[in-house]
Amino acid sequence: MPSALAPLPDDIPNVRIACTVNGEPVVREAPVDCTLLSFLRDIVGLTGTKGACLEGECGSCTVLVDGTPVTSCLMLAAQVAERNVTTIEGLSDGNALDVLQDKFIETGAAQCGYCTPGLIMAARALLDEHPNIEESDLLTALEGNICRCTGYASILEAVRRAHRELVP
Amino acid sequence: MNPRATQAEPGVAAPRVDPAADPIPPADHLVGQSCRRIDGLEKVTGVAMYGADLFPHAADLFAKVVRSEHAHADVLAIDKSGALAVAGVLGVYTHADISGTNLHGLIRRDHPVLADKRVRYRGDAIAVVVAESERGALAARDRVKVAYHALPVVATMEQALVPGAPKLYPEGNVMGDKRIRRGDVDAALASAHAVVTDVFHTQTVDHAFLDVEAGTGIWDGQMLTLNTPGQWVHEERRLIALALGIGVEQVRIIQPATGGAFGGREDISIQIYLGLAALKHPGKTIALRYDRAESMRARHKRHALKIEYTLAADRAGTLTAARIIVHSDEGAYASTGIAVMRKAASHATGPYRVPSVEVDVYGVHTNNNPTGAMRGFGACQMAIAYEGMMDRLADALRMDRLELRRRNLIQPGDPVTTGQRVDNATVTECLDRAVARFNEKPYPGNAGLPPHLRRGWGMSAICFGLGYGDGFPDCSRARVELNDDGTATVYTGGVEVGQGLLNTVLQIAGEELGLPLERMRVVAADTELTDESGSSSATRQTYFTGNAVRIAASELREQLLDIAGKHLRVHPHEVTLQQGWAFETARDANRVSLARLHQEGLARGYSLKASALFKPRTVTEIRETGQSPRAFITYLFGAHVSQVLVDIETGEVKVERHIAAHDVGKAINPQAVEGQIVGGVAQGLGMALMEEVVYKDCRIMNAGFTDYIIPTIKDLPPVEAIIIEHDDPGGPFGAQGVGEPPLIGAVPAILSAIYDATGVAPHTLPVNPERMWQLLQVREGRPTAVA
Numbered sequence: 031m032p033s034a035l036a037p038l039p040d041d042i043p044n045v046r047i048a049c050t051v052n053g054e055p056v057v058r059e060a061p062v063d064c065t066l067l068s069f070l071r072d073i074v075g076l077t078g079t080k081g082a083c084l085e086g087e088c089g090s091c092t093v094l095v096d097g098t099p100v101t102s103c104l105m106l107a108a109q110v111a112e113r114n115v116t117t118i119e120g121l122s123d124g125n126a127l128d129v130l131q132d133k134f135i136e137t138g139a140a141q142c143g144y145c146t147p148g149l150i151m152a153a154r155a156l157l158d159e160h161p162n163i164e165e166s167d168l169l170t171a172l173e174g175n176i177c178r179c180t181g182y183a184s185i186l187e188a189v190r191r192a193h194r195e196l197v198p
Numbered sequence: 199m200n201p202r203a204t205q206a207e208p209g210v211a212a213p214r215v216d217p218a219a220d221p222i223p224p225a226d227h228l229v230g231q232s233c234r235r236i237d238g239l240e241k242v243t244g245v246a247m248y249g250a251d252l253f254p255h256a257a258d259l260f261a262k263v264v265r266s267e268h269a270h271a272d273v274l275a276i277d278k279s280g281a282l283a284v285a286g287v288l289g290v291y292t293h294a295d296i297s298g299t300n301l302h303g304l305i306r307r308d309h310p311v312l313a314d315k316r317v318r319y320r321g322d323a324i325a326v327v328v329a330e331s332e333r334g335a336l337a338a339r340d341r342v343k344v345a346y347h348a349l350p351v352v353a354t355m356e357q358a359l360v361p362g363a364p365k366l367y368p369e370g371n372v373m374g375d376k377r378i379r380r381g382d383v384d385a386a387l388a389s390a391h392a393v394v395t396d397v398f399h400t401q402t403v404d405h406a407f408l409d410v411e412a413g414t415g416i417w418d419g420q421m422l423t424l425n426t427p428g429q430w431v432h433e434e435r436r437l438i439a440l441a442l443g444i445g446v447e448q449v450r451i452i453q454p455a456t457g458g459a460f461g462g463r464e465d466i467s468i469q470i471y472l473g474l475a476a477l478k479h480p481g482k483t484i485a486l487r488y489d490r491a492e493s494m495r496a497r498h499k500r501h502a503l504k505i506e507y508t509l510a511a512d513r514a515g516t517l518t519a520a521r522i523i524v525h526s527d528e529g530a531y532a533s534t535g536i537a538v539m540r541k542a543a544s545h546a547t548g549p550y551r552v553p554s555v556e557v558d559v560y561g562v563h564t565n566n567n568p569t570g571a572m573r574g575f576g577a578c579q580m581a582i583a584y585e586g587m588m589d590r591l592a593d594a595l596r597m598d599r600l601e602l603r604r605r606n607l608i609q610p611g612d613p614v615t616t617g618q619r620v621d622n623a624t625v626t627e628c629l630d631r632a633v634a635r636f637n638e639k640p641y642p643g644n645a646g647l648p649p650h651l652r653r654g655w656g657m658s659a660i661c662f663g664l665g666y667g668d669g670f671p672d673c674s675r676a677r678v679e680l681n682d683d684g685t686a687t688v689y690t691g692g693v694e695v696g697q698g699l700l701n702t703v704l705q706i707a708g709e710e711l712g713l714p715l716e717r718m719r720v721v722a723a724d725t726e727l728t729d730e731s732g733s734s735s736a737t738r739q740t741y742f743t744g745n746a747v748r749i750a751a752s753e754l755r756e757q758l759l760d761i762a763g764k765h766l767r768v769h770p771h772e773v774t775l776q777q778g779w780a781f782e783t784a785r786d787a788n789r790v791s792l793a794r795l796h797q798e799g800l801a802r803g804y805s806l807k808a809s810a811l812f813k814p815r816t817v818t819e820i821r822e823t824g825q826s827p828r829a830f831i832t833y834l835f836g837a838h839v840s841q842v843l844v845d846i847e848t849g850e851v852k853v854e855r856h857i858a859a860h861d862v863g864k865a866i867n868p869q870a871v872e873g874q875i876v877g878g879v880a881q882g883l884g885m886a887l888m889e890e891v892v893y894k895d896c897r898i899m900n901a902g903f904t905d906y907i908i909p910t911i912k913d914l915p916p917v918e919a920i921i922i923e924h925d926d927p928g929g930p931f932g933a934q935g936v937g938e939p940p941l942i943g944a945v946p947a948i949l950s951a952i953y954d955a956t957g958v959a960p961h962t963l964p965v966n967p968e969r970m971w972q973l974l975q976v977r978e979g980r981p982t983a984v985a
Binding site: 185 | 235908
């Protein structure tokens with residue numbers, strides 16, 4: 031038996047969390063220790079955001095909170111109360127793809143696709159915040175997102191193309 | 199099932215000859231096109247459903263696995279009471295609850311699903327708990343009390359082989375061996391002009407696919423249905439049925455979207471625990487997911503190899519002999535270890551002509567995690583050794599590294615390690631192309647560098663036998679059907695794990711049928727709906743399933759040509775299939791849509807569907823000599839050039855430039871091929887410089903991405919992929935495959951560059967800053983504090 035036992039289900043009280051997710055008001059009960067990642071996926075049911083390392087190293091779970099990218103596996107759901115969360119599901123407005131989504135398809139940047147939502151959200155925040163970023167700085171900005179399949183070349187190319195399209 | 203969207207078809211009621219008809223658009227010629235991935239849209243929008251994404255939508259109950267806290271122990275008793283007392287816990291199941299063999303294993307059925315008596319590594323499964331909530335299952339998992347009698351632990355191969363060592367199995371700790379004997383090595387060594395010897399240690403590597411094991415299962419009293427990611431759904435079905443004691447036909451596996459595999463999904467994992475839990479709770483959908491730590495602690499790993507290598511040449515630099523002894527850490531269970539040992543042996547001298555060869559590979563059990571399939575499968579470790587030896591030999595001979603390689607690379611018709619003569623040996627061209635690309639830019643050397651930095655470049659040339667080889671039955675099946683709307687559906691048991699198989703099969707079928715990608719769909723990796731296509735491994739799916747799809751599609755094509763010939767009143771040979779139309783080749787106004795052909799075909803008694811089996815034979819290697827005229831169905835070749843910068847004060851190695859040239863036969867989808875090449879280089883870079891599963895007394899000390907370091911976008915240089923295409927006469931449209939060779943080529947090229955930069959030849963992986971720094975200290979004769 032491990033020395034630190036997982037808590038019993040009844041030991042963790044629920045809290046009521048009211049926030050905005052992809053422009054829609056969301057009110058849900060969640061355990062106080064629920065991460066934002068688990069809240070979005072398991073409670074709200076938005077499974078586009080992926081969990082992979084669950085310790086803030088890989089960036090797969092990146093979402094935007096009030097426009098700022100966060101690793102949702104390290105943030106408690108309660109911390110987004112009254113704030114705006116944007117996930118991959120909120121990126122394309124029904125019909126049209128976000129330019130990043132389009133470029134990711136175009137360059138073949140989604141292979142297994144598991145890192146893709148997090149990378150697109152991270153890149154989206156980057157291009158929103160720093161539209162005039164130098165291409166050389168893209169590497170630093172995307173360093174927090176791990177991809178195990180592509181070797182990153184197609185991802186970098188997708189972000190470059192989106193950047194060029196946004197900032198001609 | 200992976201239904202894919204289809205779009206509007208040409209009019210069903212089109213007149214037979216319409217002089218005013220629009221010309222039929224030109225053919226797409228899908229083979230050779232970088233078509234967009236058909237699963238791209240769902241992946242970039244977050245719609246794709248991976249195993250864990252099924253949880254909020256489908257889970258009734260949650261399962262967790264109780265795992266051994268001991269590396270080697272007898273299990274004396276399992277006390278479920280604490281777990282059963284947790285609110286919402288419905289069951290705790292042990293080996294006593296399993297009515298089948300309770301054993302799994304891809305080659306030997308040696309691994310208990312749930313430990314019956316003994317545990318052999320930390321991570322061995324002991325019990326499965328089922329609860330109404332995942333949190334309840336977790337709490338219960340931690341409250342199952344297992345009483346152990348600890349046994350002496352075998353932590354390393356050296357410990358395992360000491361006389362009197364504790365035995366993992368009654369027959370001892372040597373799992374098996376494999377040998378190659380060719381020529382007279384003793385005589386060749388005695389008369390050699392130069393003989394070099396070194397010992398290489400490759401490390402334990404984790405697949406680290408991002409999508410940790412997760413899925414669901416339900417037993418409805420008739421059928422156990424599992425939505426789980428694997429690499430070979432039909433084999434998983436067999437293993438689950440036998441282990442759990444139900445009929446094979448009572449198991450259905452449906453592969454969800456899958457986030458990478460790299461060999462890490464070959465051994466069975468969650469499927470079998472989900473199956474057990476589902477059988478105990480009929481009608482309930484059970485969900486099970488690991489977290490990263492459990493994924494890393496439970497799963498098999500890449501084999502760590504100790505390779506003792508002696509290589510000899512004559513005065514001119516022609517190789518004369520190699521003597522190679524390999525010890526392979528097999529961990530606690532067989533997994534695919536025997537096959538990895540064979541692949542290591544059969545690739546021991548790589549793409550070089552070596553007249554006299556002795557190879558002895560020994561698989562050694564330890565209480566570490568089982569080791570099994572991972573991209574490269576034994577061949578990648580051997581490439582590190584043979585390419586490292588070529589550099590050492592070049593130094594010993596005072597010969598140019600490139601010249602030494604070019605002198606000894608196999609040419610068409612030359613034999614490789616197994617004695618198999620390889621007709622398509624294009625490795626010299628690969629190497630020349632890679633070096634030529636490197637030389638296109640001036641090499642800066644050390645000019646202008648600060649004194650603590652050293653630049654170097656290196657190369658590798660590699661080969662890879664495609665498929666299982668060695669006489670192991672290896673086949674793919676496929677079915678292609680024309681639908682009533684003129685679209686076609688391809689059915690394949692092959693598993694898409696990110697590599698792009700779905701596009702490959704559709705592009706091949708579309709090329710045969712003259713159908714654009716949008717007018718085809720694919721159903722893949724569902725054991726009820728598709729026929730077995732073997733594993734997505736061994737770089738085999740393009741070649742094997744690609745061939746099966748091509749044969750089936752061409753059979754369907756023949757039906758369509760016959761029907762169209764009758765309809766158009768021309769000979770079938772005068773009919774062209776293009777863009778969803780069948781038309782008279784010389785007069786495209788004489789045309790009929792495939793939708794109409796479907797109606798007419800049915801009326802004329804045609805099936806409008808076709809199945810195919812592709813099952814080429816390989817020849818089992820002779821036990822005593824390891825020789826075979828056809829050990830593998832075909833060989834792949836590649837060559838890399840890498841340029842590195844080494845900080846001799848910190849030991850840090852930065853790859854500045856990397857070129858990878860691979861002969862893939864024919865690139866069905868060049869963008870996908872390039873993705874495999876660049877991605878393989880990235881994993882190779884990780885293996886060369888950073889990745890290592892660290893054990894301490896058989897406990898994994900870095901079971902997470904904080905401490906298990908994977909290359910990021912900043913670690914990768916621009917990788918220049920060179921796709922070389924020489925049609926393989928046996929491949930679909932000449933295609934071979936590309937999955938594994940890029941990783942195999944990357945590691946030795948980086949090590950070769952480090953040697954060139956520093957004058958120190960690495961022999962232990964990974965060459966992380968600490969090891970690099972140590973090597974440099976040793977060379978300088980300085981004491982090093984680190985052992």
